[in-house]
Amino acid sequence: MDRDPTPSIDLRWHHSLRTRMALWSGLLNAVLVLATTLAFYLGARMLVVHNARVEAQALTRQGALNLEAILDSVQVSGRTLAAGATGVGAQPLHLRSLLLASLAGDPDIAGAMIIVEPGRLAPDDPGFTWYIRRDGERLVERSVQDLGYDYRAMPWYVRTLQSTGAWWSEPYANAATAGADFTTYNLPLRLHGDGALAPALGMVSLDVPVARLLDGLLQSTPDEAGLQPMLFSPGGLAVLHPDPELRMRQRLEVLVENGRADLVPLAQAQARGETVEFEHEDPASGESFLTQAAPVGDSGWTFATSASESFILRQLREVAQWVALIGLLALLPALVLVRRYTGRLLQPIEDLTESARHFASGEFDYPLPHIGRRDEVGVMARAFNTARGSIKRQLREIEAMAGARQKLESELGIAREIQQSMLPHARMIEHGGMRMDLCAVLEPAKAVGGDFYQFSELDGGALWFSIGDVSDKGVPAALFMARTATVLEGQARRLGSPGAILAAASGRLVEGNETCMFATVLCGRLEIDSGRCLLASAGHDAPVLVHADGRIETLALEAGPPLGFEVFDGFVVRESWLPEGATLVAWTDGITEAFDADDTGYGDERLHRALVPGEAADQTCRRLLQDVQHFVAGAAQSDDITVLAIRRTRSVPDAVTADAITAEAAALATGG
Template sequence: MLLRSIASRLSLWVLAGSVSVLAVAGGVLFYRVSHQILEQAHGEATAMASEAGNRIEQRLARVADTAQTLAAVIGPRPDDAAVMLRDALARNADLSGLAAAFVPMADNPPISPFISRQENGSLDARDLRKDDNPYWEKNWFLAGLSCSQGCWQRHFYSQSRKRELINYSVAISRAGHPVGLINADVSLDWLSRILLDLSKPAGAYAFVLDDNGTYLVHDNPALIGQRGHAELLQAAAQHQASRVRLAVAQNPQARGKPVWIYFSPIEGTRWRFGLVIPEATIYAGARQAFTRVLALGLLALLALAVVTLAVTRRILAPLGTLASRAEEVARGALSFELPPARFPDEVGRLTHAFDRMRTELALHIAELTRNAREQQRLASELDIAHQIQTALLPGEHYLDAHCENFELHALLRPARAVGGDLYSYFMLNERRFCVMVGDVSDKGIPAALFMARTITLAKALAPRARTPQHLLSMLNVELCRNNDSCMFVSLLCGMLDTFTGELVMASAGHEPPVLCDGDGARLIDLDTGAALGLDDEASYPSRALRLQPEQTLLLYTDGITEASDTQQAMFGTERMLACLERSSSRSAADLAGGLLAEVDRFAEGAGQADDITVLALSWHHALDDRNSPMLDLTINASMDDVFETLDRCDASLQAQGVTPDVRDDIRLVLEELMVNMVEHGRIRETGETIDLHMRLGDGAVFVELHHDGQPFDPLQAPLPALTGDIADQEEVGGLGIHLVRAMASELSYSHDEQGNHLQLRFLHPARTEPQP
């Protein structure tokens, strides 16, 4: 909780920064001061060591002077040796004993007196010649004979006097030859007292090394008689005063910590005085002072942090209010008031800005709420539009229930809620089936509206169109009207003869269809015209083919071939054909569903960018004998061929058991129509033809006539005046057309670039047995 406040964090940062600065500055200062303290300690310790060396040197010098004086005096007066030794020992308290040891020879005195100082201070005398071990054979005597100028010998422990001693020997010469020596014994106790009397710092200690590097005296008695470290002896070998730093001292009392050792040579001997001061002792004062200063500094910094915290909290108090109000804004509460800013500083400006933001945010949320409602309403309308658009489309599956010759399966998937792709199919009559697939430019609602208009117009115009190209032409003219937005639609239209499997197709800028059968899948070469809605004078060529059993025609939009994957590669025509060829089934549902599934796998992760439509039409050829064509003829437009054709029609109707009344009606109608075609519909003298198709259905006879002559719509011919006697009519004509319209149950007419097209239907509810 403490660190959640800006004031507390700021105070902590100030404290941490100040402590860091204090620590760095203190460290640098301590380093500089420590160096000065160390130099000062070196000077003081060197002086102390020199002073102690001088004191020892003075004491030893008195011993040496006494011995040398005795040697000079006793040399010519050897008989007075005992008296002189006693007087000298009594005057010099540093001496523990004096001896005049002569070489046993005739010219020397018979005794070698030795005067020693006892524990109680009395003097005791004895003759060295009476010792069990002859002294003239001992090393101290033999070495002393060579010390004509005097020398200090190795220290030793006296068993009789129970103490460490060292002796100074001076040879007694006669005629240039040593005849004996004066040996002065000195107790090391006075050296130890000198070390103890030194004013050493706390933790410091002293020692004296002899010429062999052995401790003569040491503040730690356990080290007396031991040899010093090699590094210590190397520094002690220098004649002048020196110092050395040892990382680990030999004395256990130093506890393994670094020490500084200061050496001072003792003149007149080869001994070295050493003063040892632990490094921690040298820096102890500086550390204590630094610790006190650091503690005071920390207390001052802590006080500064407290003051900073108090001041910062007071300054930033409005920020706390703003933070709580911001939390209310996060919860959606905007109806509150902010306290007035006390100063026009950054906090005051922030308070004013926050209040303006609250007001603007409330207005923005209100606007967003209105937009959300509008979006919800629009989504609802889009959903309704989707339902309406779906309702405009026929079902996905269609199976011809009348003759079961063909089956259709269609799939449409818009890229948005509503789209511009379309498909439609419907029966034009009992025999002709119309199917179409289209793709409107653009997407969304405009494309959906244009698609709805296209389907509505197509269904309205289809009954008047004989061929797909005629339907596309009429539909194009209608779509070009009032098309200020220049929208267009590509459309592929086909009309299927449900009895023969003949399919006529025309394309308005649409993708070519695919024909699938046992030999694989291949594109149908189909010439195309302009897209609908762009040019009202555009023409649309047609292509006719006859579907074979188990063939499937696939119509699709560019949403299939232009589907892209995550690498922006398109599905393409080759993948589509390969997918259709791999399909094990040639049914309409399997081909359409399999192709769409393959496109989904290809474009997985990339999203659908365009509407997709697939329509598959499978031809089964399940026509029975009842609905089979009776007559399919193409004749020249001549009278002879017309009457010969009428006779063949009558014979065919009779063979199918059509009643005589119906046969007569059909003959009369066909005669009237074909004779008019020959006599009044000629465009050129020769080369014109008439196509006749006759089929017998349930309860009706269906006849189709096609003539490539002048256009003439019998449905538009005026009715003749039938009042009075027909023989009295002044004008002849129009009666035959009237009879045609009266005798045919149904009559339809269309005209295109291929000529006139008539469809007639005659009812015959009862059939007689066919005559042989």
């Protein structure tokens, strides 16, 4: 029979190997270009940043030196004026000449003042208070007392008299300065030979325009350097700052407190009069800066320069972008050539792809070309040929394994039914006017599990029960569970005390237990008439009593070792009572250790809240199981779950039961 022609592969150009090879080749070359550009950029960046750091250091140092020269000149003039004022005597003419000489000798000084307290230079000395300032090309002179305030009460005068040395004032502006910003160099006057702690005779001060300081700074900081100069007064006032809103308005410490924590090193260096260099980022703009700061001599002034990283690296980034762009454009011709010549190389691969397409549809006998080639294509073709034979064999094996798995699942289902049939069903036991309502529920984590429970009526109106949890899960746990349950039931028929039952079972279960499996067991004996209950535990959780009034009582037990580890005959028996209307509830740790999707355990507290007094035993079991399932909310069950409930109530007289049945039958007959 003729074979239908196989349609050719509908392969779009952007899905073909030749296109992908061309693209990957281009991508690899692009990565190499970008990596080279990145390496160039990083190396150049280190060099540029280093040079910028060195240049910033030099400009900062030069600016501080320029300011220091201006301030030192004023300080020398101030010391000269102070020395002359105490050396020429109390003649006003001489003191005025000193003031004029100070102004004439230093063009940076805009005003000069001498205050000599009366009677300090000579007993009959009336004192001297004179102030001279520049006003354009002329000088304005007046007594300090004519300035409109009591100089003795001014803070600058009080501070100067109390100082041991000279100091620079914070920038200020007033009517005397014609509204311009000035700073003043203040010195206390003392006689020659007096120490720094001797009382001052008065003071001298020299006024310097702040504009003069700024002119000296701006001349030393070229605009093309990209640096932002900053000048801070001895009190930290921003005299010069890139932000016009901060100039002469904001102090450095306040700026730090208001969100500029990145300037803490600058504030600390300014306060200590130290040099500092640090990198920081403006929290508001996110821009990075390199800042240098240097003290201006011992004046308390601080000069700083700050350069933004974007300015330093701007030209470097432009060069790197052009290098990357030219390199990427050069890749376009290479992509065309690569795609052209990869077509010839990949034609055999496309032939094998056609054969693989038929293999995928189940046509394992479709012709396979290029088997005889001695290159990689031939190796691939021979591998295909071997693979299709192996696939045929594996399909047969998979079919056989599917049948075996189905048989195993069927056997596990039968094993589950057998295991469930070993467990007793819920029942009512009556004796001596009292009734025992017994129920238990077991939910294995797998098809079969290791949890178990037992209860049966003994001679003399007694009830024996147990609940246990075998280590591990699945078939091994189920087998050990069956053995444990059989041994316990046999010992319960022979022995009366729960402690003796566990002791005898421990000896039996140790025998032949090479796998070292073990089981925790709670064993009990309950007298139906009196409610007397004897309990013993082999490593199992203590049960609780749910009293009729809603009180939850935990029956704490002195637990012995789990069964299967070692022979042990010292299980302690606890005697308690199951009152009328109360329910005894026991469980395995699959309940308290049930976990939700957040890996939170169910726990004892939730268990106690789920127990409701006055419910039948089956209702108690169902409610607790439903609460656990609601808590885990679909999370995978990690362990077997078992709960056992025993409720003790008074029996209903037969006459009452018969009357109720008769009334119900009559109602049904009449359609009630």
